[in-house]
Amino acid sequence: MGSTEQFEPNFDSSLLSETTFVTPNADCSECYSILRNVQNLNQHNTFDFIDSQDSFDILDNHFVYCDQNNVKLLHGKGFYPYSCMDTFRKFKLKKLPPKKFWVDKIKSGKVTITEGDYEKAKLIFENLYCRNMGDYHFLYLTDNTLQLAYWFAWLRAVCLDSYSLDCAQYLSAPHLAGDAFLKICHYDLELLTDRNHLDLAEEWFRGGMSSLYTKRLCTPNKKYLERFDDTQKSTCGLTIHANNLYGGFMKDFRLPLSSFQTDTEVTIEQVLQTPDDAEFGYIVCVDVDYPDSIYDAHEDFPLAPTREPVDSMWLSSYQLDLLEERHLPKVSNCNKLLQTLYDEKDYTLHYVTLNNYDRNSLKVSKLRKVLKFRQSKWMAKYIELKTRLRQAATSKIAENFKLMNNSAFGKCRESTRNRVNAFRVRDERFLLNHKDKFKMESFKIFDGNMAVVTTRKTKINWVKPTIVGG
Structure with missing residues (x-):
């Protein structure tokens, strides 16, 4: 065998896109394969989550009998030739594979290790008593496991200190978030017990619209630009970036809390005059008219989005040609979130949103149902805690605190209906x-x-x- 042939892979790279599952039955002669698109996998190294350079105590204590200068080589991201190690016999190889075999076959198909990282991997192999690739393999796994052990121990300490909850007792971060925000907020949330109230709440579930401005080209015209035209109106472009939208909403707005009841006495005028920070709020079902006079002003971002199938009459000629070219049906029963200028019947929404529509010239023609409730900023304490933890974090672990905000929102609207x-x-x-x-x-x-x-x-x-x- 040649000097590099021993490192050559022994498998077809096309198999990387297939995961095979075999049933537990020992007599089974068939296996079932699930094809998966692996092009968009997000790969994270354990080192991405380590909070500081003081995070290697568990690792150092494990290798206490080794030269600590050599152990420090393990402080950081590890390197492993995944694509090359495809058979057990390669564990007996006496040295690392050449650099050309450190290839990411799942994504780019190119060499992914730099010259500096490859030299560091060789130092680890030589200085930490690796007799063969088998030793390097187990050293790599031990390194990653101990770094992850630190991260999880740190996370348990944060959870115990912040919520008095042990994250080791939870299957997922959303599961933990669901208990954490209830424990931190110290409010008795009233559940919906009336079927009509529950139906109205579910009709309110629609989703949010995130859209780009529909103009294909916008050219600013300012005096400091080379193409400034002093005969035209001075204009500029504005870029707005907002983050933690879920957390911001749950912190700053009063959320439904208790005392849910159908209100048949309230009028649409009273609903529209209710301030955002009132003690009681409303979810209403109304008929909304879209006046012709505001079509031009709202054509780029119509209000009152709806969830419904897309009618083929609404499709452009380009979309129809594309469907025909790809042999796809022109009619679909799948609901889409749509922005239209149509009048809406039996439209359910929060009264604060209705007030916004009223200020933007939409007309409420009929008030059909009203669900009244006591409201409060009861989730603010939890969001503020997560914000402080996120600001104090110094690594990618901070992303976990943002996702915990999103998970808290998701656990609130979690439905067991389709389980x-x-x-x-x-x-x-x-x-x-x-x-x-x-x-x-x-x-x-x-x-x-x-x-x-x-x-x-x-x-x-x-x-x-x-x-x-x-």
């Missing part, structure tokens, strides 16, 4: 007996001895403050 029960079946008679039951959702046979069955839930335990997540 199903899934269980494994190994008895064919059981499957046949249940396949026609009304709650049967679907089933998939994996082999002659096992199938997975999903069934609809017959009861829903609604324990989330759903109305907050509109």
Whole structure:
């Protein structure tokens, strides 16, 4: 075998886009493959989350009998030739693969290690007693595991100090966020117990619109520009960047809290005159008229977006030609978030949003339903805590605090309506007996001895403050 042939990969690179799952049955002769698009994977190294250079105590203590100057080589990002190490026999190789074999076959297909990083990897191999690639492999795993152990220990300490909650007891960050904001806020949130109130709250779920200005070209005209035209009006471009939008809204706005009741006495004038910081707020169902006189002013960003299928009559000739070229149907039942200038019937929204529409000349023609509730800035304490933690962080761990804000919002609007029960079946008679039951959702046979069955839930335990997540 040549000097570099021993490092040559022994697999087809096309297999990198396929993940194979084999059923637990030892007699199974089939396997099932799920093709996955791996081009957009976000890869993170454990070192990205380390908070400071004092974060390697666990690592240093593990290698206490080694020269600490050599152990410091492990302080930082590790390097590993993933694509090259495709067979167990390569663990017996006595040296690192040449640099040309450190290739990222999943993304770029190019060499990903720099000359400096490659030299550092060789120093680690030589100075930390690696007899072969097997030793280097386990050293790399140990290094990453101990760095991650520090990060997780640090996160547990932060969670215990900030929320008196142990993150090791939670399956996910949203699960932790859901308990954390309830514990920190110290408010008794009232749940919706009336089906009509719940239906109205779910109709309010629509999503937000994020759009670019529809003009294809905007040219500023200022005197300090080379192309300044003094015969034209002076104009400039403004770039606005906003972050932590979820957190800002949950901190600064009064959110539904308790005392939910249908209000049949209130008038549309009273709703429109209610200030944003009033003790009681409203979710209303109204008919909204879009006057012709404001079409031109609103054509770039129409108000009152809706969720509905796109009618083929609304498509441009270019879109229709594209659908025909790709053999796609012109009609879809999939709901899209649309901005139109149409009048809206039975439109559900928060009263603060309705006040904004009224100030921008939309007309409310009819008030159909009103849900009244006590409101408060009850989530402000939690958001302020996350903001302080984020400001104090010195690494990518700060991103976790921002996502915890988003997760808190997501847990509020979490719906259990579409959840199903899934269980494994190994008895064919059981499957046949249940396949026609009304709650049967679907089933998939994996082999002659096992199938997975999903069934609809017959009861829903609604324990989330759903109305907050509109």
